[in-house]
Amino acid sequence: MEKVLVKDLIREAASYAGKEIEVSGWIRTNRDQKSFGFISLNDGTHFNPVQVVYEKDQLSDFEQVARLGVGSAITAQGVVELTPEAKQPFEIKAHAIVVEGESPEDYPIQPKRHSVEFLREVAHLRPRTNLFTAVFRVRSLLSYAIHRFFQERGFIYLHAPIITANDAEGAGELFRVTTLDPANPPVKEDKTIDYSADFFGKKSNLTVSGQLEAEAFALAFRQVYTFGPTFRAENSNTARHAAEFWMIEPEVAFADLGDNMNLAEDLLKYLISFVLEQTVEEMNLFNQFVDQGLKDRLEQILKAEFVRITYSEAIEILLKADTRFEYPVQWGSDLQTEHERYLTEKSFKKPVFVTDYPKEIKAFYMRLNDDGKTVAAMDLLVPGVGEIIGGSQREEREEFLLKRMVEQNIHPEDLWWYIDLRKYGGVKHAGFGLGFERAIMYLTGVSNIRDVIPFPRTVKDCEF
RNA sequence: UCCUCAGUAGCUCAACGGCAGAGCGACCGGCUGUUAACCGGUAGGUUGCAGGUUCGAAUCCUGCCUGGGGAGCCA
Numbered sequence: 001m002e003k004v005l006v007k008d009l010i011r012e013a014a015s016y017a018g019k020e021i022e023v024s025g026w027i028r029t030n031r032d033q034k035s036f037g038f039i040s041l042n043d044g045t046h047f048n049p050v051q052v053v054y055e056k057d058q059l060s061d062f063e064q065v066a067r068l069g070v071g072s073a074i075t076a077q078g079v080v081e082l083t084p085e086a087k088q089p090f091e092i093k094a095h096a097i098v099v100e101g102e103s104p105e106d107y108p109i110q111p112k113r114h115s116v117e118f119l120r121e122v123a124h125l126r127p128r129t130n131l132f133t134a135v136f137r138v139r140s141l142l143s144y145a146i147h148r149f150f151q152e153r154g155f156i157y158l159h160a161p162i163i164t165a166n167d168a169e170g171a172g173e174l175f176r177v178t179t180l181d182p183a184n185p186p187v188k189e190d191k192t193i194d195y196s197a198d199f200f201g202k203k204s205n206l207t208v209s210g211q212l213e214a215e216a217f218a219l220a221f222r223q224v225y226t227f228g229p230t231f232r233a234e235n236s237n238t239a240r241h242a243a244e245f246w247m248i249e250p251e252v253a254f255a256d257l258g259d260n261m262n263l264a265e266d267l268l269k270y271l272i273s274f275v276l277e278q279t280v281e282e283m284n285l286f287n288q289f290v291d292q293g294l295k296d297r298l299e300q301i302l303k304a305e306f307v308r309i310t311y312s313e314a315i316e317i318l319l320k321a322d323t324r325f326e327y328p329v330q331w332g333s334d335l336q337t338e339h340e341r342y343l344t345e346k347s348f349k350k351p352v353f354v355t356d357y358p359k360e361i362k363a364f365y366m367r368l369n370d371d372g373k374t375v376a377a378m379d380l381l382v383p384g385v386g387e388i389i390g391g392s393q394r395e396e397r398e399e400f401l402l403k404r405m406v407e408q409n410i411h412p413e414d415l416w417w418y419i420d421l422r423k424y425g426g427v428k429h430a431g432f433g434l435g436f437e438r439a440i441m442y443l444t445g446v447s448n449i450r451d452v453i454p455f456p457r458t459v460k461d462c463e464f
Numbered sequence: 465u466c467c468u469c470a471g472u473a474g475c476u477c478a479a480c481g482g483c484a485g486a487g488c489g490a491c492c493g494g495c496u497g498u499u500a501a502c503c504g505g506u507a508g509g510u511u512g513c514a515g516g517u518u519c520g521a522a523u524c525c526u527g528c529c530u531g532g533g534g535a536g537c538c539a
Contacts, residue, residue: 031498038498051499069490087499106474110489111500114475117531130500173537209539234537235465247539326535337535390539435539448532449539 001077007045009080013090016080023050023092024075024100026128029111032066039068039097041076047133047281051091052076058095070111071103071128116451123455123464131289134282135452138275139440145274146227146248146436149267155250156221160210160228165202166415173233174205175243206231210249211431212365212418215394218251218429219421225250227436235459239448240386242437244457251431257367257376257393260430261353264380264389265306267434268351272298275443282444291445297383298443300350307352311374314339314354317347334361337386344381351382364404365418366392367428378432385442391432398422 004021025043032038035056042049054076056062068074078094108122109129119126126132147157163177179199180186186197195203210226217224230247250263275283276298287295309317318329318339323346327336335343335354344352356374359366366375380389395401401422405412412419440452450456455464 029498029500031501033495033498033501035496036498038501040499053497086497105490107490108474110475112475112488113500115532118475120531230539232538236537237465238535238537239533241538245539387539433539438539 005045006041006043006048006050009050009090010046010048013080013082017082017090019080020078021080021092022075022077023052025049025073027068027070027072027074027103029070030066030068030072037062037066039065039074039076041074042128042133044127044133047130047137047285051088052078052094052097053091054094054097058093059097061097064099065097068099069103069105069107071107071109071125072099073101073103074099116448120450120456127454130285132451134279134285135440135444135446136454138279138282138444139452139454141278142271142275142436142440142443143227145271145278146267149270150223150225150250153223155223155225156217158210158214158217158221158224158226160207160213160226160249162207162229163200163204164207164213165200165204166207166212173235174208175231175233177204177206208232209247209433211251211433212415214249214251214431215418215429216421218253218431219425219427222253223250224252237459239450240438240441242449242453242456242458245449245453246436248434248436248439249431251429253427253429255393255430256428257355257378257430260391260393260432261306261308261355261378261380264353264378264391264432264434265351268306268380268388268439269302271439271443272302276302286444286446291384291447294445304350306380307348307350309343309352309354310356311335311354311358312356314343318342321347332358332360340381340386344386345383349383351380354379354381359404362392364408364410365394365401367395368400368404376430380432382442384445384447385438388438388442389432389434391430393428393430396422396426396428398426 001020001022004016004023006023006025009016009023023041023043025041028040028042028049030037030039037054039052039054040049041052054062054065059065075098076092076094077096078092080090081093082090109125114129119129119132127136150157180193180197186194188194207230209230210228214224214226226249228246229244231244233243234241252259252263276295283295312331314335315329315331321342323342325338327338329339343354355378356369357377358373359368359375362375362377366377368375376393378391379387382388395404398419401419402412437449437452441447441449444452446452450458
C-alpha cells in the first residue's frame with residue numbers, strides 16, 4: 001500500500017481517486033456518531049488536514065478509534081474518495097486505523113482558540129496549531145527565498161564566525177564565551193581576570209554582527225551575504241527583541257548608498273511576492289485571524305516605490321507635524337520610536353528609508369559625507385514593525401576611518417585586519433542588516449518576535 | 465531597567481467587601497454525513513506567592529513572582 005503525504009494528496013487528489021492509500025498524522029479533531037465518525041488528520045506537510053471517515057461495520061475497533069483524543073497519532077489505511085459536493089474536496093474511507101501514539105485527555109492543545117501567550121508556554125506543542133504551522137512554514141520558505149534571491153544575483157554566501165573577539169563595535173551587550181572557571185578564574189597581578197589563559201587566549205564572545213567579516217569577503221567576491229544567528233545580551237523586554245535572532249547581511253563592493261537601498265528594496269519586494277505566491281493558505285490565515293488588511297497592504301507595497309528621505313528632511317517633517325511627541329524633535333538627536341512610527345505609519349503609510357544621519361549617533365564604520373556632519377547611513381522603517389533594516393556605505397578611506405575610531409574610543413589595533421582592507425585595494429562598498437524575524441513579523445502580521453522563533457531566547461527565558 | 469495593565473476551573477473570562485460562576489475544553493450518554501459539529505448530563509478551585517487591614521478579602525493595602533502593552537537599546 002502506498003504511503004502518501006497529505007501535501008501530495010491535496011495537490012493531486014484526482015489522481016488518487018479510488019486508490020488504496022495509507023496516511024499518517026496527528027488528530028486535530030475526532031467527531032464520532034453512532035455508527036461512523038470523522039477524523040481531521042494533519043501530518044504537517046500541508047497547512048490543511050485531510051478528513052478520514054470511519055464506519056462501525058468497517059472497523060472492528062470502532063469504539064476505540066471513536067475515543068481517540070486530539071493530538072493522538074494514527075496511520076489510516078483506506079480508499080480516497082472525491083467529495084466535490086462537500087466542504088472538503090476529498091476524504092479517505094478507512095478500513096483500518098492503527099494507533100501510533102495516543103494522546104491523553106490532558107493534552108493542552110484543544111480544538112478551540114488559544115491565546116498566543118498560553119501557546120508560548122507549550123512551545124514544544126504549538127507547532128501543531130494552525131497559526132504556528134503557518135508561521136513556521138513561512139519562516140522555512142522565507143529562508144529559502146532569501147538564499148534564492150541572492151544566489152540568483154550571483155552573491156556568495158558567507159558563513160561569518162559565530163564566536164569572535166570583536167567587541168569594539170558597539171552593537172550591543174555581548175554574551176561572553178569562555179572556558180574559565182567562573183568561581184575561580186585565573187587572575188593577573190592586578191587581580192583582573194587573565195583572559196590570556198582562556199580558550200582563545202583573549203576575551204571572546206558570540207557575534208553581534210557578521211558585517212566586518214562580510215566586508216572582507218565583499219572585497220574579494222564583490223557581492224556576498226551572510227545569513228546566520230546573532231546574539232545580543234541586551235536587557236530588552238519588548239515584542240521586537242530577542243537574545244538570539246537571525247540576520248541577513250549583504251555587502252557589495254563598488255556600491256554606494258543608493259545601490260544599497262535599491263538592493264534592500266528589491267529584496268523586501270522579492271520576499272513579499274514570494275510569500276503571496278508560495279504560501280497562499282498561510283497568508284489567508286494571517287489575513288483573516290492575525291492582521292486584517294495584511295494582504296492588501298503587502299500588495300500595495302509591491303506596486304509603490306519606497307520613500308527615501310534624509311534625516312534632515314525627516315526632522316523637518318516631524319517639526320511640522322501636528323502630533324505632540326513625548327520626546328522633542330531636534331537635529332542631532334536620534335529618532336525615537338514615536339517619530340519613526342509617525343513617519344512610516346502616519347506621514348507616508350509605507351516603507352521609508354531615512355538616510356544621512358548625524359555622525360555622532362551612528363557607528364564608526366559608516367562613511368562620512370562631504371558635509372562633515374552626517375554619514376551615509378540608511379534605516380528602513382516599515383509600518384507596524386519599525387526599523388527592519390539598518391545599513392550604510394562603509395568608510396573606505398583609511399585616514400577617515402582611523403579618525404572616527406579614535407572619536408568613538410575604539411582601538412585600531414583590535415581591528416588591524418579591518419583597517420588592512422582599506423590599505424590593500426580598498427574600494428567603496430556598502431551593505432545592510434535585515435532582521436530575519438522582523439521580516440517575518442512584517443510579512444505575517446504576527447506582532448511578537450517570540451511567536452516567529454521556534455524556541456525563543458529572551459531575557460530570563462531559556463526554556464525548551 | 466523604567467512606566468502601565470493584568471494574574472480566579474485545562475483555556476478565555478465574570479463576580480469588585482458578604483454562599484466562587486459562565487462559555488469553551490475534558491468525561492459520560494444521544495444523534496445515519498460531521499467540518500473548531502450538534503443536543504443532554506457529570507466532574508473540575510489553596511482566586512499567582514507571602515504578609516497586612518477587616519466581624520468577614522478573589523475584591524482593599526504592602527512586598528515579591530509571572531505575563532501583556534508601552535519606553536529605552538536595536539535588527
